[in-house]
Amino acid sequence: MKVKLRLREDGPLVIDLPAGTRLRLNGEERVLERAKLALCRCGRSENKPFCDGAHKRAGFRAPAGELELDP
Numbered sequence: 001m002k003v004k005l006r007l008r009e010d011g012p013l014v015i016d017l018p019a020g021t022r023l024r025l026n027g028e029e030r031v032l033e034r035a036k037l038a039l040c041r042c043g044r045s046e047n048k049p050f051c052d053g054a055h056k057r058a059g060f061r062a063p064a065g066e067l068e069l070d071p
């Protein structure tokens, strides 16, 4: 399965995943309700590793980009 990662301009790293994807974070399993997982890359989120929108208030600046993995 190909995994696509998008670096949003001035924002998070977004991973497109099928809804219902299971995620284990620090031993706690979660089921993703949405098909997108947004990970903080500005370092300001109060809910790391997830983006909580703090990059907007922080004035985070970074270029957009895209990665595609095919393991």
Ligand code: FES
Binding pocket: 011, 012, 013, 039, 040, 041, 042, 043, 044, 045, 050, 051, 052, 053, 054, 055, 056
């Ligand atoms: S990238 Fe959104 S809070 Fe850090």
